[in-house]
Amino acid sequence: MIAEIITIGDELLIGQVIDTNSSFIAKQLNKIGVSIYQITSVQDEKSHILQALSDAEHRVDIVIITGGLGPTKDDITKKTIAEYFNDSLVRDDSVLQNIETIWKQHVRTTLLQVNKDQALIPSKSKPLMNRLGTAPGMWIEKAEKVFISLPGVPYEMKALIDYEVIPKLTDKYHCPFILHRTLMVYGLGESALAERIEAWEDALPEHIKLAYLPNLGQMRLRLSTKGFDEQKLKREVQEQIDKVLPYIKDEFAGFEDEEGSVEMVIAKQLTKIGKTLAIAESCTGGAVAERFTVHSGASAYFKGGVVTYSTQSKINVLQVPKSLIDQYSVVSAQVAEAMAKNALDLFQSDYAIATTGNAGPTKGDSDADVGTVFIAIATKTQVYSQEFNFGNLRLKVINKAVNKALEMLLKEIFKN
């Protein structure tokens, strides 16, 4: 089965909001064997939405529409969908009841008419109950095709996909199994990696697709295939992985699909071995800590972190000696190592990472070139650091420093 995602909203077309909904929907649908053929973002404009619906109907089996279901006048998706199906809007009592319940629990003021009107849905549609908001999802069948309209608010859309859309789609269709395995690779550029594994790549069977995904100092290598024999596909892909791993054994960091990300590989390993982590950040400004704390379960291994952005706070909070800073400057191996060591002591952790550098665009408290970053790792028995230059684009410097810090920590905790 193939699907198209249509995201509706002027905010997407003027660049005010990044479309994060499509990637979530694509990922969830892939898991049940539905491939996304295309993603189309269109304006809050009737003729444009009608055209997009018609184009998508010719291309795919399943059309998933998000956005434009709010209570305000700029939201026109529902009316437009009704027009597309030559249908009219009728009140659905179960939806109205859900709206009243949500209003009572979360808003507590009088229910407004515009919110009551959110219970109006096309007569040919079935409502998909939205327990987290007042805009219902809608499911409309036309011949063998399905149209699904969902609110654009991400957490409402996500709950509807997981609890309403996925079960209904698996009921209706017999889908193939889609398999992706993604290898995380560190320390090799795209073309160097391609050259290293060329013989293997050229011998890959036709039905297993390979993709290279470079990302600021990290590479990902994705194998994809689909078919109806799940066990056979898994075996075939595993055979290819077994063949490629010897080429990249020093650079391989784990599987993104199973571990989620490098920080999750680290998190799982720390939890498993019962060790803890502290983080002292300067130029990365809290971004390393956040990579861990957005995931649940961080409290099992993450003791905490400091963002010692100013030189004074490195002295006051992390007890980095002022003399050390005066002698070597605040962007130096010595200061990075002192930060890591002292964070380890302060938080009483088993490992600590520290970053100090100049993310630019202007020089801060140090004469170091923009892009210079020192990253240090401390353990109970040693502390060491490395110097990098990540160029002169602020966000690139920050993100590369975060990736590199995670890479160094990964290597450290898997040393034994």
Added chain:
Amino acid sequence: MIAEIITIGDELLIGQVIDTNSSFIAKQLNKIGVSIYQITSVQDEKSHILQALSDAEHRVDIVIITGGLGPTKDDITKKTIAEYFNDSLVRDDSVLQNIETIWKQHVRTTLLQVNKDQALIPSKSKPLMNRLGTAPGMWIEKAEKVFISLPGVPYEMKALIDYEVIPKLTDKYHCPFILHRTLMVYGLGESALAERIEAWEDALPEHIKLAYLPNLGQMRLRLSTKGFDEQKLKREVQEQIDKVLPYIKDEFAGFEDEEGSVEMVIAKQLTKIGKTLAIAESCTGGAVAERFTVHSGASAYFKGGVVTYSTQSKINVLQVPKSLIDQYSVVSAQVAEAMAKNALDLFQSDYAIATTGNAGPTKGDSDADVGTVFIAIATKTQVYSQEFNFGNLRLKVINKAVNKALEMLLKEIFKN
């Protein structure tokens, strides 16, 4: 002039990567009067790319294509574009020279054949020089239409848009002026806001469009218009803003277009009044600090922060008395206030924010319900806190807590 963005890459269609390129391109093109009519994401598949190019050519004047220009075999955009224009690939010497320069500066190993081949471009195209990577951009004109192909790596694409594409487009076209003004509003839900400003909204002139953009406790209200008389448009929109502001004077937080975001409003004000900030985070895990430190200039006002994730680190690092934690629990107004106060002292700042709560999904070191968050603000003269419940979705709890912390700080620093 209207444009379409075509983003190419299986990683987008399987949900592995979020398309952040389109919003950047849309924003930059809007500034020179080019409207984005549609964004289309398609697979790395020849027939699909050809179809998307042909569809876009019929819809718009300018087609911007990103992705699929890497040196590896899964990247097929360049060959496919050549086919679309019945063209062949020829070596461009200026591009080859640029590749050699980049290789010498950043890679330092022998230049591989696959990278040399990146200097091949369609004979009908002009290269757009990519100073940050080895994949050139390409500019192809066909009748009155322009096709622009750019690499998918965000920072390379961004530099090409700003330094190559924008100047060339403004040379070629006489575009209207597109005006967006976005008001940031706090503390009102979407429908309550709509009800409050209904009379004003109904009287808006036809050519000024209004949009509501809700986002986890923050609302944005966007006015958009376009035309050739820049001064007249600005005056008209300003008149409408002057009319609506009295309805929302207590909830208005600034203009997103000029200030960028709430944290930028705060950053500018702190810099202006010469005051400083410290942040003590528990459940938000570094996310509040990161909102400030991703922007340049943070060192002018941001002293630093701590992420005291574990109870022990609240005691060791922030000197929160153990007795206070035992008496009130780690998720409490008392602990939040002690964290804020002690962060203020530790970092010697003028303001401090603290968060402590339970982001879920399981309860941590406290019996507080999942979703419970206390946020405290400390100044040199006072400390206070508020209790919230942000529901039971981890990322929503974290993001709402960050937004609310920024809102409280905003109110505090604009008090006088």
